[in-house]
Amino acid sequence: MLNPQEFVECLKRHGVEFFTGVPDSLLKELCSCIAHTSRPRAHLIAANEGGAVALAIGYHLATRKIPLIYLQNSGLGNVVNPLLSLADEEVYSVPMLFVIGWRGEPGVHDEPQHKKQGRVMVPMLEAMEIPYSVLGADMDQAETIVKDAVAHVRKTSGPFALVIKKGAFTAYAAPRLEKADFALSREQAIQQVVDVLDEQDVVVSTTGMPSRELYEYRRKRGHGHHRDFLTVGGMGHASQIALGIALQEPERSVYCLDGDGALLMHMGGVALVGTLKPNNFKHIVLNNGAHDSVGGQPTVALDIDVLSIARAAGYERVARARTQSELQACLQELKGLPGPSLLEIQVRCGARKDLGRPETTPIQNKNAFMDFLESAR
Numbered sequence: 001m002l003n004p005q006e007f008v009e010c011l012k013r014h015g016v017e018f019f020t021g022v023p024d025s026l027l028k029e030l031c032s033c034i035a036h037t038s039r040p041r042a043h044l045i046a047a048n049e050g051g052a053v054a055l056a057i058g059y060h061l062a063t064r065k066i067p068l069i070y071l072q073n074s075g076l077g078n079v080v081n082p083l084l085s086l087a088d089e090e091v092y093s094v095p096m097l098f099v100i101g102w103r104g105e106p107g108v109h110d111e112p113q114h115k116k117q118g119r120v121m122v123p124m125l126e127a128m129e130i131p132y133s134v135l136g137a138d139m140d141q142a143e144t145i146v147k148d149a150v151a152h153v154r155k156t157s158g159p160f161a162l163v164i165k166k167g168a169f170t171a172y173a174a175p176r177l178e179k180a181d182f183a184l185s186r187e188q189a190i191q192q193v194v195d196v197l198d199e200q201d202v203v204v205s206t207t208g209m210p211s212r213e214l215y216e217y218r219r220k221r222g223h224g225h226h227r228d229f230l231t232v233g234g235m236g237h238a239s240q241i242a243l244g245i246a247l248q249e250p251e252r253s254v255y256c257l258d259g260d261g262a263l264l265m266h267m268g269g270v271a272l273v274g275t276l277k278p279n280n281f282k283h284i285v286l287n288n289g290a291h292d293s294v295g296g297q298p299t300v301a302l303d304i305d306v307l308s309i310a311r312a313a314g315y316e317r318v319a320r321a322r323t324q325s326e327l328q329a330c331l332q333e334l335k336g337l338p339g340p341s342l343l344e345i346q347v348r349c350g351a352r353k354d355l356g357r358p359e360t361t362p363i364q365n366k367n368a369f370m371d372f373l374e375s376a377r
Contacts, residue, residue: 001137001167001168001169001170002135002137002138002139002142002168002169002170003139003169003170004029004030004032004033004169004170004172005033005037005172006139007030007033007139007142007146007169008030008033008034008037010142010143010146011068011097011146014146014147014150015065015066015150016065016066016067016068016097016150017038017039017042017065018042018043018056018059018063018065018067018068019034019038019042019043019044019067019068019070020043020044020045020046020052020055020056020059020067020068020069020070021045021046021049021052021068021069021070021071021099022045022046022048022049022052022070022071022072022075022265022291023045023070023291023294023295023297024070024071024072024075024101024103024294025072025101025103025293025294025295026072026101026102026103026164026166026168027070027072027099027101027164027169028294028295028297029169029170029171029172030070030099030164030169030172031070031295031297032172032174032295032297033172033174034070035174035297036172036174036175045291045297045298045299047264047265047267048075048078048236048264048265048266049069049071049075049076049078049079050078050079050081050082052069052070052071052079053069053079053082053083053086053087053096054082054086055067056068056069056087056094056096057082057086057087057092057094057096060094060095060096061094066095066096066097066150066153066154067096067097068096068097068098068099069096069097069098069099070098070099070100070101071098071099071100071101072100072101072103072294073100073101073102073103073104073114073117073118073121073163074103074113074114074117074233074235076100076117076121076124076125080128083128083130083159084128087158087159088158089156089157089158093157093158094157094158095153095154095156095157095158095159096153096159096160097149097150097153097159097160097161097162098130098159098160098161098162099161099162099164100121100161100162100163100164101164101166102118102121102134102163102164102165102166103117103118103166104116104117104118104119104121105118105165105166106118106119108165108166110166111232111357112232112361112362113207113232113233113234113362114233121163122163125161125163130158130159130160130161131152131160131161132160132161132162132163133145133148133149133160133161133162133163134163134165135162135163135164135165135168136165136168137165137167137168145162146162149162180288180289180302180346180348181348182288182322182346182347182348183322183323183324183348184321184322184323184324184327184345184346184347184348185347185348185350185351186209186210186213186286186288186292186347186348186351187213187217187351187352187355188324188347189286189321189327189345189347190210190213190214190217190257190286191217192324192327192328192331193255193257193284193331194214194217194218194221194223196331196332196335197227197253197255198253198335200252200253200376201227201252201253201254201255202227202228202229202245202249202252202253202254202255202369202372202373203227203228203229203254203255203256203257204228204229204231204238204239204241204242204245204254204255204256204257205228205229205230205231205238205256205257206231206235206236206238206256206257206258206259206262207231207232207233207234207235207238207259207262207293208235208259208292208293208294209292209293209351209355210257210258210259210286211230211231211232211257211358212351212355212356212357212358213351213355214228214230214257215228215230215356215357215358216355216356224368225358225360225365225368226368226369226371226372227369227372228365228369229241229245229365229366229369230358230362230365232358232362235261235262235265236262236263236264236265236266236269237266237269238256238257238258238262239256239258239262239263239266239269239270239273239283240266240269240272241256242254242255242256242281242283243256243269243272243273243276243278243281245373246278246280246281247276247278249280249373250278250279250280251280252280252376253280253282253335254278254280254281254282255282255284256281256282256283256284257284257286258283258284258285258286259285259286259287259292259293260285260286260287260288260289260290260299260301260302260306261290261291261299261301263285263301263306264299264300264301267309270283270309270310270313270315270342271313271314273313273314273315273340274310274313274314274315274340275313275314277314277316277339277340278339278340279316279338279339279340280338280339281339281340281341282334282335282339282340282341282343283310283315283339283340283341283342283343284334284342284343284345285301285306285342285343285344285345286345286347287301287302287306287344287345287346287347288346288347288348288349289301289302289303289349290349292349292350292351296349296350302346306320306342306344307319307320307342307344310342314340315339315340315341315342316337316338316339316340316341317333317334317337317339317340317341317342318341318342318343318344319333319334319341319342319343319344320343320344320345320346321343321344321345321346322345322346327345330343331343
């Protein structure tokens with residue numbers, strides 16, 4: 001298997017010293033090593049993958065050096081525009097190296113939202129005319145591939161992708177990061193939210209752990225899953241799905257269970273909610289300051305004032321909760337007053353090791369949810 005530190009040292013030997021991207025579970029050992037071994041500001045976790053490409057362009061313009069962008073292959077959609085309309089050899093011709101985690105590789109078990117992306121990833125790269133190499137667990141082979149990739153990038157002044165197979169990297173023992181020790185876990189917060197919902201209320205939950213925790217609590221309570229839309233993919237888009245529903249279902253409350261990384265990824269959605277002002281829109285941001293579902297890498301969400309951003313964007317009411325009693329009071333206010341409202345719940349990182357996954361397919365979830373909306377009118 002590939003030793004993350006040896007791989008990073010290999011990259012640096014070949015002149016790659018700046019790293020940016022969005023964390024991926026397949027690359028979490030590599031991301032952890034990059035974060036621990038990079039100089040200040042030589043590693044930036046971007047808000048989204050397109051932003052990472054833009055950061056990389058800026059770095060190259062200022063230094064003439066080759067940047068590296070890491071991402072899960074589901075993030076390819078976010079890089080298409082800046083990659084083809086800015087970095088491409090026919091536009092500004094910016095050299096850059098990509099490291100892409102291959103979720104949904106054909107023949108390798110994965111979740112439903114990754115299967116199509118895994119199958120079409122290579123054709124996508126080929127359609128964008130991006131050369132690539134696939135890396136497995138052979139470090140000697142990786143050294144040669146990195147050397148050739150960097151040489152190609154320098155020669156063409158264009159992109160090259162290193163596609164990383166599942167299980168390629170060994171564990172990296174990075175020092176534990178100090179994380180805020182809030183009283184509530186994310187799962188406890190979600191359970192409190194569910195407990196105050198009315199029979200006609202619906203929930204749109206963001207990708208990753210929140211949807212899994214919501215699903216398990218509904219099952220534990222015997223509620224069924226028809227009132228919840230589980231956004232298993234498309235990170236950062238749950239709030240706009242919820243907005244689309246809220247505008248068409250003005251007589252029912254629509255709760256969006258969002259994550260801090262997802263909120264940051266497409267923050268422009270906050271401005272649209274605040275401008276349209278659907279008074280049935282309840283935006284709940286579970287903020288642990290981390291990309292918790294893919295390795296716990298930090299976000300900047302605890303370093304900014306989420307409430308001031310929402311208030312400035314036009315949300316009618318904003319609040320923050322850190323304890324069970326604060327959350328109970330905030331939820332009662334959220335429920336009783338017109339919005340749009342945003343409630344930031346600051347929670348600690350981590351999830352149960354035995355946390356399950358939804359047993360229904362995305363299609364089954366969609367159909368049950370739509371049937372509920374239709375029958376309850």
